[in-house]
Amino acid sequence: MATRNRSLLFRKYRDALKSVRIPASSSASSAATKSSGGGPVIEMVSTSLLHPNRSYTPLSTEDPGNSSKGAVTVGLPPAWVDVSEEIAANVQRARTKMAELAKAHAKALMPSFGDGKEDQRIIESLTHEITNLLRKSEKRLQKLSASGPSEDSNVRKNVQRQLATDLQNLSMELRKKQSTYLKRLRQQTEGQDGVDLEMNINGNRSYAENDDLDDMVVESVNELAQIMKDLSVLVIDQGTIVDRIDYNIQNVATTVEEGLKQLQKVLENTETGRHGDVCYSARYNVLCHVGPPNPQGDNLLIRMHVFFVDDFQFDQR
Amino acid sequence: MVLVSAVRDYVYRMLQDISGMKVLILDSQTVSIVSVVYSQSELLQKEVFLVELIDSISKSKESMSHLKAVYFLRPTSENIQYMRRQLSNPRFGEYHLFFSNMLKDTQIHLLADSDEQEVVQQVQEFYADFISVDPYHFTLNMPSNHYYILPAVVDPSNLQHFCDRAVDGIGAVFLALKRRPIIRYSRASDIAKRIAHETAKLMYQQESGLFDFRRMEMSPLLLIVDRRDDPVTPLLNQWTYQAMVHELIGIQDNKVDLRSIGKFPKDQQEVVLSSEQDAFFKANMYENFGDIGMNIKRMVDDFQQVAKSNQNIQTIEDMAKFVDNYPEYRKMHGNVSKHVTLVTEMSKIVEERKLMLVSETEQDLACNGGQVAAFEAVTNLLNNESVSDIDRLRLVMLYALRYEKESPVQLMQLFNKLASRSAKYKPGLVQFLLKQAGADKRTGDLYGNRDFLNIARNMARGLKGVENVYTQHQPLLFQTMESIIKGRLRDVDYPYVGNHFQQGRPQEVVIFIIGGTTYEESRSVAQLNASNSGIRFIIGGTAVLNSKRFLKDLEEAQGIARSNANVV
Numbered sequence A: 001m002a003t004r005n006r007s008l009l010f011r012k013y014r015d016a017l018k019s020v021r022i023p024a025s026s027s028a029s030s031a032a033t034k035s036s037g038g039g040p041v042i043e044m045v046s047t048s049l050l051h052p053n054r055s056y057t058p059l060s061t062e063d064p065g066n067s068s069k070g071a072v073t074v075g076l077p078p079a080w081v082d083v084s085e086e087i088a089a090n091v092q093r094a095r096t097k098m099a100e101l102a103k104a105h106a107k108a109l110m111p112s113f114g115d116g117k118e119d120q121r122i123i124e125s126l127t128h129e130i131t132n133l134l135r136k137s138e139k140r141l142q143k144l145s146a147s148g149p150s151e152d153s154n155v156r157k158n159v160q161r162q163l164a165t166d167l168q169n170l171s172m173e174l175r176k177k178q179s180t181y182l183k184r185l186r187q188q189t190e191g192q193d194g195v196d197l198e199m200n201i202n203g204n205r206s207y208a209e210n211d212d213l214d215d216m217v218v219e220s221v222n223e224l225a226q227i228m229k230d231l232s233v234l235v236i237d238q239g240t241i242v243d244r245i246d247y248n249i250q251n252v253a254t255t256v257e258e259g260l261k262q263l264q265k266v267l268e269n270t271e272t273g274r275h276g277d278v279c280y281s282a283r284y285n286v287l288c289h290v291g292p293p294n295p296q297g298d299n300l301l302i303r304m305h306v307f308f309v310d311d312f313q314f315d316q317r
Numbered sequence B: 001m002v003l004v005s006a007v008r009d010y011v012y013r014m015l016q017d018i019s020g021m022k023v024l025i026l027d028s029q030t031v032s033i034v035s036v037v038y039s040q041s042e043l044l045q046k047e048v049f050l051v052e053l054i055d056s057i058s059k060s061k062e063s064m065s066h067l068k069a070v071y072f073l074r075p076t077s078e079n080i081q082y083m084r085r086q087l088s089n090p091r092f093g094e095y096h097l098f099f100s101n102m103l104k105d106t107q108i109h110l111l112a113d114s115d116e117q118e119v120v121q122q123v124q125e126f127y128a129d130f131i132s133v134d135p136y137h138f139t140l141n142m143p144s145n146h147y148y149i150l151p152a153v154v155d156p157s158n159l160q161h162f163c164d165r166a167v168d169g170i171g172a173v174f175l176a177l178k179r180r181p182i183i184r185y186s187r188a189s190d191i192a193k194r195i196a197h198e199t200a201k202l203m204y205q206q207e208s209g210l211f212d213f214r215r216m217e218m219s220p221l222l223l224i225v226d227r228r229d230d231p232v233t234p235l236l237n238q239w240t241y242q243a244m245v246h247e248l249i250g251i252q253d254n255k256v257d258l259r260s261i262g263k264f265p266k267d268q269q270e271v272v273l274s275s276e277q278d279a280f281f282k283a284n285m286y287e288n289f290g291d292i293g294m295n296i297k298r299m300v301d302d303f304q305q306v307a308k309s310n311q312n313i314q315t316i317e318d319m320a321k322f323v324d325n326y327p328e329y330r331k332m333h334g335n336v337s338k339h340v341t342l343v344t345e346m347s348k349i350v351e352e353r354k355l356m357l358v359s360e361t362e363q364d365l366a367c368n369g370g371q372v373a374a375f376e377a378v379t380n381l382l383n384n385e386s387v388s389d390i391d392r393l394r395l396v397m398l399y400a401l402r403y404e405k406e407s408p409v410q411l412m413q414l415f416n417k418l419a420s421r422s423a424k425y426k427p428g429l430v431q432f433l434l435k436q437a438g439a440d441k442r443t444g445d446l447y448g449n450r451d452f453l454n455i456a457r458n459m460a461r462g463l464k465g466v467e468n469v470y471t472q473h474q475p476l477l478f479q480t481m482e483s484i485i486k487g488r489l490r491d492v493d494y495p496y497v498g499n500h501f502q503q504g505r506p507q508e509v510v511i512f513i514i515g516g517t518t519y520e521e522s523r524s525v526a527q528l529n530a531s532n533s534g535i536r537f538i539i540g541g542t543a544v545l546n547s548k549r550f551l552k553d554l555e556e557a558q559g560i561a562r563s564n565a566n567v568v
Helices: A007-029 A080-109 A117-144 A151-195 A199-232 A245-272 A282-290 A295-312 B002-016 B030-035 B040-045 B077-088 B105-114 B145-149 B156-177 B190-206 B241-248 B279-284 B289-311 B316-352 B355-367 B371-383 B389-403 B408-421 B429-437 B452-464 B476-485 B519-530 B547-567
Strands: A003-005 A041-044 A057-060 B022-026 B048-053 B064-073 B092-099 B120-126 B131-134 B137-139 B182-185 B221-226 B255-257 B270-272 B508-514 B536-541
Touching: A007 B105, A007 B120, A080 A117, A080 A151, A117 A151, A117 A199, A151 A199, A151 B040, A151 B048, A151 B064, A151 B316, A199 B316, A245 B030, A245 B040, A245 B048, B002 B030, B002 B064, B002 B120, B002 B131, B002 B156, B022 B030, B030 B064, B040 B048, B048 B064, B064 B077, B077 B105, B105 B120, B145 B156, B145 B547, B156 B190, B156 B221, B156 B508, B156 B536, B182 B190, B190 B221, B190 B508, B221 B476, B241 B279, B241 B289, B241 B316, B241 B519, B270 B316, B279 B289, B279 B316, B289 B316, B316 B355, B355 B371, B355 B389, B371 B389, B371 B408, B389 B408, B389 B429, B389 B547, B408 B429, B429 B547, B476 B508, B476 B519, B519 B536
Parallel strands: B022 B048, B022 B064, B064 B092, B092 B120, B137 B536, B182 B221, B221 B508, B508 B536
Antiparallel strands: A003 B120, A041 A057, B131 B137, B255 B270
């Protein structure tokens, strides 16, 4: 597509007009204004962490409120940006660790001598680290919430939504990596059983291992469900009206505020303790009888039912 | 596709090279231009954390110097004034100015004069000056569309604005396509001739450097036509999905506002209908109502299956699968609800207004012969209590357009009956329409009865029997496009501007309808494009019409014409 750059002409006019103006102003204000571009330049590292591929934006140390002819004056951001930077940094760290985790998964799946316990340990610790990073970020995300329809609060809310999307995507990616790994691992373990002659010993061991694997699955699914529920009010559903720019120009203030109230409630519930006292459906009973006791799984089921129950209501037309 | 991706590319390029947190400032026109091709989540990914309109951002005094401002505006004098004020008291760290069309030197001068703080980093022209609602369909969304109906003497300055906006929009389309067309226009329409000549002047004289693109073998064709050549299409009721939603409810910038027709839960009050983002809509937007019903039922059944299996969670693996697939499921749920709601509401309206009955007669009036039967049918419907005022008006108009020359007595009877039955009817509107768009004023063969070949074609269609009586009608545009494909668009009807004559068929054709396009016409375009004729068609207009909008334009024009006559 064609474009036309008018900056050159613009600058020409601007300079011409400046030279017409300066004789009048320089005598009056030469004492007051400092020389432009004279101050040292601080590199503002934090603005770039949101997108690490960007180059740094140098800042002038002059007060951006004053006139600053010729110097680029992106001012110091407000305090809450530190929080968003922190979260963004955590997200980035989580991404790096995910890459390491992928390598660890691959290594653990390769045939090797030794019992593979070291590999397992690494995997477990990485997984826990990532999960902690994500959970910590999610909690910090709440700090970005702001009330009142000011422009700054709109910016905060949008930053929050963007980070929420990143967090949710990372959580899902973690879950996917883990499920692929566990599936392959299970295939390997079962494969070994068929071939190995010391059936009994290995049989018992593999049963216990399978249990461990189940626990891991339950735990990771649990985590993901929790994160998804918490973030669902913030993450934008693509293709819907909420994802329209024109809709957002009018509506950011109200919708996100509602969502944040919900988020608050959820976090409170999680922190005060598990809710295991109410049985929500017959499915819970069925599950108790069908499989071996699995308290984590039952808890997950209840939570999921509560989480998703609204979506099961579908009007029959 | 090409127009949508051109605008997307423009937006992408505006944001790509500016690092850090940004605020995007738009005006009331550019917000539509951007919103139909770019989503909020895509903006967030580009670190645009605030989007505002230029008039509301002027009101705030909050300093936000940590944000870089990206302005995307139409180069109107009003916007330049806003910019001047904002530049003299800059709130943001950097200013990057993008305009959707050509700036005059004086405007650049004014901006430079206000930029004492030298916060402006760049000033660019990015020619996204049109709203690309569908791959081959754009609109200029002009608020005062009715000026095309009035003769030039009535309101010359507003008419000039109207023409300027049209020329700017058409120019931008070709700059986005990087082509310079040969130009033809509808013989009988003064305004088409005017816009055609002004566009030619822009492209070949005033800014000939800017439009001087690498020439292909064949230049594309720009055909400028007048809505009044085919006043029937916007008056007809529609039965294919996209056109029907616009006719019965209304689509604006690919959004449907359901609040005008009833009470809905918050997340269903406004919905998006975009072929780019909704696969079901893309597959069904041109299907007729009966088929849509079936396809939606199938979609609901599929969804129920998924929902049921989600309820049947027994193993840990089931749980895992559920959680992993939850975002997909949620999206599916939203989409199914949206389409079910739309079709349900439309069914209600069809039932209330007895539209199947009305539409059968409409289609007969538009397509088949038989004045006597037509008169009887229209009279009966006028007498029917359930038929609404707007439908009565449309029927009489369609009858009048078809049979204006035959049996004037019966026509008069219908006018009187209409006036007596419809309290809100503005008397003389039908006559006004005839004066504007009657047989004498139209180019082309609207009813296919002027041209021997067309008569034969009509007879053949009648004999074949029609697949669906409600979708018999084909807009005049379809015939025009077929003529272009066959290389048989007559110069007598559609003369060339200046010495633009070109032998052979063009490969790209842009048809601009002054007064507005309809979704029925964009459907024809899409169908022809899919048929591999060797030509790619694009249509655009000053607005996207439904019968309500078309009638409103007529009424406004009539009002102005009346008061003007009184003054004179």
